[in-house]
Amino acid sequence: MAKEGAQRLAWRAIAPAALAGLALAGPAAFAQSSLSSPPPPAAEGAPTPQQLNPPPAAADIHTVAPLADGQWTQPAGDYANTRFSPLDKINASNVGKLKVVTTMADGIPHGWEGQPLVVGDTMYAVTPYPDKLIAIDLKDPTGPVKWIYNPRPDPRSQGKACCDVVNRGAVYADGKIIYNLLDDETVAVDAKTGKQVWRTKVGSVSKGMTITMAPIVVDGKVILGNSGNELGVRGWIMALNVSDGSVAWKAYSTGSDKDCLIGPHFKPFYAKDRGRNLGLTTWSPGQWKVGGGAVWGWISYDPETKLIYYGTGNPGTWDASQRPGANKWSNTIFARNPENGHAVWAFQEDAHDAWDYDTIIENILVDMPWHGRMRKLLIHPGRMGFVQVFDRTDGQLLSAEKYVPVNWAYSYSLKTGLPKENPAYRPHLGSTTFNMCPSPTGGKDWNPSAFDPQTGMLYIQAHNDCFDMTPHEANYIAGTPYIGANVTMFPGPGGWQGALIGWDVANARPAWMLKENKLPLFGGVLATGGNLVFYGTLDGWFRAVDAHTGKVLWQFKTASGIIGEPITFLGPDGKQYVAVYAGVGGWLAAAALPSVSETDPTAALGAVGAVENIKKYTAPGGVLYVFGL
Amino acid sequence: MLRLMLMTLAALIPLALGGCSASASDPAQADQAAPPEAGQAAAAQVAAARPGQLPGGPTQPTGGTVPPALAPVGPIPGPQIAGENPATTIQNPYAGNPSALEQGRQYFVAMNCAGCHGGHAGGGMGPDPRSDHIFKFGNTPAELFDSISMGRGMGMPAWGTKLPPDVIWKLALYIQSLGTQQEPDKAAPAPAHAPDSVATPSY
Numbered sequence: 033m034a035k036e037g038a039q040r041l042a043w044r045a046i047a048p049a050a051l052a053g054l055a056l057a058g059p060a061a062f063a064q065s066s067l068s069s070p071p072p073p074a075a076e077g078a079p080t081p082q083q084l085n086p087p088p089a090a091a092d093i094h095t096v097a098p099l100a101d102g103q104w105t106q107p108a109g110d111y112a113n114t115r116f117s118p119l120d121k122i123n124a125s126n127v128g129k130l131k132v133v134t135t136m137a138d139g140i141p142h143g144w145e146g147q148p149l150v151v152g153d154t155m156y157a158v159t160p161y162p163d164k165l166i167a168i169d170l171k172d173p174t175g176p177v178k179w180i181y182n183p184r185p186d187p188r189s190q191g192k193a194c195c196d197v198v199n200r201g202a203v204y205a206d207g208k209i210i211y212n213l214l215d216d217e218t219v220a221v222d223a224k225t226g227k228q229v230w231r232t233k234v235g236s237v238s239k240g241m242t243i244t245m246a247p248i249v250v251d252g253k254v255i256l257g258n259s260g261n262e263l264g265v266r267g268w269i270m271a272l273n274v275s276d277g278s279v280a281w282k283a284y285s286t287g288s289d290k291d292c293l294i295g296p297h298f299k300p301f302y303a304k305d306r307g308r309n310l311g312l313t314t315w316s317p318g319q320w321k322v323g324g325g326a327v328w329g330w331i332s333y334d335p336e337t338k339l340i341y342y343g344t345g346n347p348g349t350w351d352a353s354q355r356p357g358a359n360k361w362s363n364t365i366f367a368r369n370p371e372n373g374h375a376v377w378a379f380q381e382d383a384h385d386a387w388d389y390d391t392i393i394e395n396i397l398v399d400m401p402w403h404g405r406m407r408k409l410l411i412h413p414g415r416m417g418f419v420q421v422f423d424r425t426d427g428q429l430l431s432a433e434k435y436v437p438v439n440w441a442y443s444y445s446l447k448t449g450l451p452k453e454n455p456a457y458r459p460h461l462g463s464t465t466f467n468m469c470p471s472p473t474g475g476k477d478w479n480p481s482a483f484d485p486q487t488g489m490l491y492i493q494a495h496n497d498c499f500d501m502t503p504h505e506a507n508y509i510a511g512t513p514y515i516g517a518n519v520t521m522f523p524g525p526g527g528w529q530g531a532l533i534g535w536d537v538a539n540a541r542p543a544w545m546l547k548e549n550k551l552p553l554f555g556g557v558l559a560t561g562g563n564l565v566f567y568g569t570l571d572g573w574f575r576a577v578d579a580h581t582g583k584v585l586w587q588f589k590t591a592s593g594i595i596g597e598p599i600t601f602l603g604p605d606g607k608q609y610v611a612v613y614a615g616v617g618g619w620l621a622a623a624a625l626p627s628v629s630e631t632d633p634t635a636a637l638g639a640v641g642a643v644e645n646i647k648k649y650t651a652p653g654g655v656l657y658v659f660g661l
Numbered sequence: 662m663l664r665l666m667l668m669t670l671a672a673l674i675p676l677a678l679g680g681c682s683a684s685a686s687d688p689a690q691a692d693q694a695a696p697p698e699a700g701q702a703a704a705a706q707v708a709a710a711r712p713g714q715l716p717g718g719p720t721q722p723t724g725g726t727v728p729p730a731l732a733p734v735g736p737i738p739g740p741q742i743a744g745e746n747p748a749t750t751i752q753n754p755y756a757g758n759p760s761a762l763e764q765g766r767q768y769f770v771a772m773n774c775a776g777c778h779g780g781h782a783g784g785g786m787g788p789d790p791r792s793d794h795i796f797k798f799g800n801t802p803a804e805l806f807d808s809i810s811m812g813r814g815m816g817m818p819a820w821g822t823k824l825p826p827d828v829i830w831k832l833a834l835y836i837q838s839l840g841t842q843q844e845p846d847k848a849a850p851a852p853a854h855a856p857d858s859v860a861t862p863s864y
Contacts, residue, residue, distance in 0.1 A: 084864060191777070191816010194786060262776065437860030469860040498855035504770060509823055513776020513786070520780075523854040526863045545864055622785060629792040632783020633851035634775070640783065641851030 081582030102602030107246035123562030138654035143617020146201035161197035179226035195619030230277035257327020264514035267325030281373035285325030302449035329392025343391035351503035351516030358383035377427035388472035415474025436475035495552030519638030556597025568594025590614035615654030765835030
């Protein structure tokens with residue numbers, strides 16, 4: 033994979049007005065174009081996007097190591113985490129005819145996050161716990177199973193996963209499918225035979241640790257991180273050798289500079305992130321050992337800067353009074369050298385976090401003009417409600433604009449990198465703070481956005497929820513929750529709960545929003561060369577929308593709410609397909625699970641109030657769908 | 662740090678089943694437990710009372726002494742069966758004790774039960790004892806005590822090595838009060854939505 037990394041491909045972002053042949057009915061500006069063929073109709077019964085601003089102008093946009101061959105071999109498709117595929121056989125003119133080609137149930141009543149892989153003529157799906165790996169033969173249109181690898185993880189891990197027993201997928205490298213198990217193991221499985229090649233134990237469920245994230249592979253190393261910020265774990269990221277699963281390096285998110293692999297090459301852009309041993313000195317004594325900062329989200333890699341980029345999770349406990357200090361390096365974006373793990377820069381989003389705003393959200397790597405000159409950008413649509421744009425070579429913050437209702441902070445200072453907080457919305461021990469926005473699940477959570485280099489737009493699956501919080505003192509008992517707060521979430525202001533947002537990166541504003549009023553959104557997004565954006569809703573609609581305008585061109589009702597991430601690929605027959613998991617669950621949609629009662633708004637760490645009626649609309653049970661023309 | 666140390670100590674103390682029958686037959690003794698507002702103190706008391714024991718699996722004896730044989734506790738607890746005499750069951754030593762019930766609620770929050778089972782026992786990481794009145798392992802006082810103290814296979818930790826028996830009895834009392842008039846500190850409903858004025862932007 034890494035060898036392909038150095039490829040570069042340039043895309044010219046095209047304003048909709050220039051796309052006469054593809055122009056669609058919608059805002060007046062677009063309708064002026066003379067149409068060579070009638071615009072495809074909007075899907076019947078689908079919501080209508082709200083046009084907010086003119087779309088971005090044409091620009092030269094380069095993506096890092098773009099997808100080239102119609103496969104989907106790593107979690108986000110590409111190293112840059114754009115989730116953009118140039119495939120265009122399915123496009124606005126024919127997407128209305130998209131239909132189900134095959135389906136497969138996973139038989140598991142839990143959330144199916146993540147995405148399948150496609151390598152050659154085989155699709156690989158990882159299920160939620162018990163984390164089975166299923167190989168599906170794409171040569172046969174009915175998609176029969178080639179083999180199933182059953183790793184039989186420790187069942188106790190089910191009781192340690194904060195937010196459903198999910199798995200966010202696998203990566204392909206060197207003839208192996210490599211992924212993490214809930215019980216803190218990483219496995220490599222022969223992609224042809226389904227036989228286990230190696231298996232490495234990297235953590236302990238008895239300490240409350242689990243792993244849910246999808247690893248990536250860079251130059252012969254598998255890079256992965258742990259979960260468990262709600263159970264007092266100490267976060268880390270590590271690299272295993274692809275050849276045999278042995279440990280190459282490990283960098284903690286808390287503790288000494290030595291433990292955090294912070295040394296002479298570490299040059300944070302802002303003074304707030306400079307100093308010796310901040311992972312120790314920004315905590316009360318010993319608290320860093322149970323301080324969180326787990327690395328449970330997506331990892332990006334730029335083969336040109338030769339750096340990986342990722343974020344760390346929230347500090348524990350949620351009750352901030354138990355951990356005076358900035359609590360580094362929780363809620364921090366790191367750039368590291370994948371060879372040895374050494375940190376190059378870091379940016380802590382919010383010192384002494386009090387809202388559970390994990391920084392594990394994807395970081396999208398794009399080269400594009402920024403205020404007149406070409407820059408290497410890192411785009412971070414964060415849980416704290418801002419879309420941030422950084423220079424990824426040095427960690428300078430170039431922009432931070434709200435994409436959902438936010439009140440914990442007014443803005444970010446580009447000079448100091450610090451948020452300007454509103455003290456009225458910082459919770460304190462001994463009282464309840466009301467109406468903080470966004471909720472701990474964020475403006476969006478782990479569910480990844482997509483970036484289309486043709487439009488210059490980022491497509492964000494946002495949700496609009498706020499919350500009340502009553503911190504209380506928590507007692508650390510190994511392997512049990514270490515949270516220290518009662519939280520109640522509820523729908524945010526404005527009468528909408530979720531939205532697919534077409535975000536104009538260059539102008540840092542939304543071009544359009546496609547709103548959901550019943551339920552939030554909690555799945556991933558795919559953008560394609562066919563000027564289409566695919567996404568799914570919590571009540572099970574899977575949609576294709578026009579990338580320029582957000583107009584819904586096609587939709588299909590799946591068997592369960594969608595929290596998975598769509599992918600697209602070329603089958604062995606040369607045709608383009610789109611695949612997605614349906615299967616509701618996860619944190620925000622936990623109230624859909626039978627084990628969670630809607631009568632307790634603090635259930636599922638407070639998520640219930642945000643989706644109170646979800647059991648009316650959907651029930652768990654995973655199904656893989658493959659669509660084609 | 663002190664709290665960490667105490668809790669770690671507490672977690673290392675294996676607690677024989679004999680401990681709970683002693684407590685069951687002697688509520689007065691259990692009443693001497695530390696007040697709930699100092700949960701860590703309760704754990705510390707156990708730690709002090711049983712010093713010097715080594716970490717091990719929850720059921721592994723650490724020394725050479727064999728625990729004394731337990732007297733049979735009677736019929737297996739369970740629901741009343743029509744036509745049969747009522748079974749003799751172990752009662753919660755705190756049954757009908759409102760302050761113990763209140764303490765049970767406080768332990769539920771302070772000892773991390775809420776993190777898994779919901780702030781008001783509506784579920785989450787763990788099952789929902791509030792509306793799910795059909796407990797897989799039974800809902801009599803003794804069965805609840807066993808489920809809490811021994812743990813269960815889906816991830817419920819064995820609290821018998823982490824909390825003293827009187828705390829577990831009070832937790833069982835709180836669980837049995839859910840959804841009844843006696844339930845302490847009932848959940849307030851979530852607001853319908855946030856006021857439109859609280860946050861920006863509002864597209």
